[in-house]
Structure formats: C-alpha cells, structure tokens
Amino acid sequence: MSKIKNEFNRYDLFIVDIDGVIWRGNEVIVSNIQSLNILIKQGKSVIFMTNNSTKDRLSYLIRLRDSGISIKSIEYILTSAYATALFLRKRNITKVYVVGESGLVSELLAQGIRVINEDDCMKEGVEAVVVGLDRNLTYRKLMCASTAIRNGALFIATNTDKTLPLPDGEVPGAGSIVSAISTATGKEPDYIIGKPNTFMLELALGREHNKSKVLVIGDRLDTDIEFAYNYGVDSAIVLTGVTKLDDITRYPHKPTYVLRTLKDMLL
Ligand SMILES: [Mg+2]
Numbered sequence: 001m002s003k004i005k006n007e008f009n010r011y012d013l014f015i016v017d018i019d020g021v022i023w024r025g026n027e028v029i030v031s032n033i034q035s036l037n038i039l040i041k042q043g044k045s046v047i048f049m050t051n052n053s054t055k056d057r058l059s060y061l062i063r064l065r066d067s068g069i070s071i072k073s074i075e076y077i078l079t080s081a082y083a084t085a086l087f088l089r090k091r092n093i094t095k096v097y098v099v100g101e102s103g104l105v106s107e108l109l110a111q112g113i114r115v116i117n118e119d120d121c122m123k124e125g126v127e128a129v130v131v132g133l134d135r136n137l138t139y140r141k142l143m144c145a146s147t148a149i150r151n152g153a154l155f156i157a158t159n160t161d162k163t164l165p166l167p168d169g170e171v172p173g174a175g176s177i178v179s180a181i182s183t184a185t186g187k188e189p190d191y192i193i194g195k196p197n198t199f200m201l202e203l204a205l206g207r208e209h210n211k212s213k214v215l216v217i218g219d220r221l222d223t224d225i226e227f228a229y230n231y232g233v234d235s236a237i238v239l240t241g242v243t244k245l246d247d248i249t250r251y252p253h254k255p256t257y258v259l260r261t262l263k264d265m266l267l
Contacts, residue, residue, distance in 0.1 A: 002038055002266040007257075011215040011234070014039060015204060017195075018050040018060070020219030020241020021262075025166040028067045029240050035262035037070050046076065047204050051159035051194035051223060053081035053132030053174065055103035056110075078204055079103070080158040080194035084130060085111040086203065087193055088156070093128050097121040097148050099141050099177060100132035104158065118144045125151055131181060131189070132158035133174040142177075146184040155187055159194030161223060165242045196226035201233075217262070219243055221251045229253040238262060 014036075016022075021032055040046050048064060048071070055063075057077045064071050071077070081104040088096065089111040098105055098115050105115050108130065116126060121144040129145045149155045157178045163170035182188055193199050195218075205214070214233040218224020219241025228235030236257040237243055248258060259265065 001041070002035075004039065004042060004044075005265055005267055008215070008265040010213070011044070012213045013045045013047065013205075013209065013215070015047050015049050015201065015214065015216045017218030017220070017224050017241075018048055018064075019052055020165045021217065021238055022048070022064065022067060022069065024241065025168075027167050029261070030068075031261040031263050032238065032240060033068045035266055037068070038266060040070050040072075046071075047078060048076060049078045049195070049200055049204065051080045051161050051174070052164070053079060053084070053104045053158035053194075054101040054135070055079070055081075056106045057082055059103060078200050079107070080200065081107040081132060083200045083203055084108070084132075084156060084158050084193045085113060087191070087199060088113055088128060088130070093154070095126050096128045096130050097126045097144055097153070098130045098132075099134050099137065099145050099181070100130060100158065101134055101136070104130065104132045121148055126153050128154040128156050129181075130156050130158065131174065131178050133161075133164070134177060137177060142180055142184060145181050149181065149185045149187060154191070155181070155185070155189045157189040157192045157194075159223075160189070160192055161194070161220075163242075165219070170242065195223040196230055198227065198231045201227065201231050215256075217259075221247060221253070221255075225251070225253055225255045228255075236265075 085107040160175035161173035162175040216228035216235045234256040237255040
C-alpha cells in the first residue's frame with residue numbers, strides 16, 4: 001500500500017470538500033477517492049464537508065459509499081444544510097421559510113424546525129428565511145422570501161457559492177439566488193453558514209483540536225482555502241475542480257499545498 005508523505009502524515013484530521021474533489025457532476029474522481037481511502041486505512045480522520053445544501057447527510061453517505069469511499073458513518077459528513085439546522089436550533093428558531101431543496105428541508109425538520117409553505121409564509125410570517133441552492137426556484141419563492149425578510153425575518157444563507165462545477169462547466173449556485181433576494185430586499189444575509197465562514201469547521205472540530213494537525217482540502221480558493229485561512233489551519237488546493245494553476249497566483253491567500261490530485265500526498 002502507498003505511504004503518506006511526511007509533510008502530510010503530520011496531520012491527523014483532513015477536512016475534505018466534495019464537489020470538485022470526490023466528483024464533478026456525475027463523474028467520480030477516482031485518484032482522489034483512492035488516495036483518501038489510503039488515509040482512512042492508515043487511521044487518519046477524514047471528514048467530508050460541503051457547502052452544497054441540496055441533499056441530506058444520509059444521501060451523501062450513500063453516494064460517497066457508492067463512489068468507493070470507505071466512510072465509516074454519517075458522523076464524518078458535514079453539509080451546510082445540516083450546519084444551518086443546528087445553527088437555527090441553537091438560537092431557538094422554530095419557524096422558517098425555505099428557498100432550497102428537499103435535503104435542506106429534511107435537515108431542518110430533523111432538528112424540530114417547522115418549515116412553512118408559500119401560502120402560510122405570506123400570511124403568518126416566519127422568524128427566518130433560509131436560502132440554499134434551489135433548482136426549482138420560482139418568482140413566487142423569491143417574493144415570499146423577500147416579503148418575510150422585509151417584515152423582519154432573519155436572512156440566513158446556507159452558502160454563497162456563485163457556481164457549481166459540472167463536467168461541462170459551471171452552473172448557478174446558491175450565491176446567485178442569495179443575490180437575487182439581496183437585490184430585492186436591499187439586505188445582505190444576516191448569517192452565511194457555509195465556507196468560507198468557520199461555523200462548519202467549529203462543528204467538525206468540537207471543543208479543542210490542535211490546529212496544527214488539521215488540513216483542509218478543496219478545489220476552490222474563495223471557499224475552501226479562504227475558510228482554512230479564516231480558521232488558521234493549513235490547506236491544500238486540488239486541481240481536479242474549478243481552480244486552475246493561474247488562479248492561485250492571483251489569489252491573495254495562498255494554500256499551503258497545491259496538488260494535481262490527492263495522489264500527490266502519497267509516496
Ligand atoms: Mg468544491
């Protein structure tokens with residue numbers, strides 16, 4: 001079995017992005033998956049963390065396993081949908097309107113948060129509007145969200161990724177929808193849960209974790225690398241997703257490592 005290079009063997013927790021690292025659309029990135037399995041086999045903790053809010057953690061667990069990742073349990077998956085649900089529960093928010101997909105709704109329901117429909121949103125009002133990627137976005141949904149925010153509801157974004165990488169190119173991400181609501185309300189989100197903010201990382205690390213033993217791996221500078229920078233941990237950009245080598249030289253915060261694929265971590 002391949003060995004981990006010394007400079008990577010000093011980490012014990014690897015926080016790994018999913019889109020652009022494990023797969024691009026429906027295409028799996030085999031060399032990255034094989035390399036992560038070697039880390040797992042050698043006793044490293046590998047946590048999968050994604051800003052994508054469209055699926056719940058169970059769906060991710062199934063898909064990661066189907067893709068060949070030897071992931072032990074759902075505890076090793078953090079999504080912005082799940083983190084948003086925990087964030088709301090912590091603040092005792094119990095009634096929300098959602099612009100988002102079924103995975104986000106199911107994570108909110110699992111934390112005992114009521115998700116109301118468009119008709120009720122216009123009538124009764126909500127404490128918060130939660131916005132994630134919604135591939136069934138309608139004008140009416142934008143209208144309900146904007147009205148609620150204008151009436152005082154908190155504006156919470158699962159993430160503000162501008163785009164999602166697919167094999168044929170990039171498509172609009174949650175950030176595009178958040179911008180539409182910001183334009184309509186004249187307000188920026190009160191909270192953005194996903195990367196590059198550190199809320200998800202705080203969840204992953206629990207109370208005390210030695211930061212020098214954590215490596216964040218991702219394919220995006222403005223989320224993954226920025227997130228590691230914000231938290232003060234090392235980072236590796238992997239060139240299997242949206243970032244090209246040229247992009248790195250222009251970006252103000254440099255990743256600790258640049259990897260063509262995750263195989264570069266192995267001897
Ligand atoms: Mg990514």
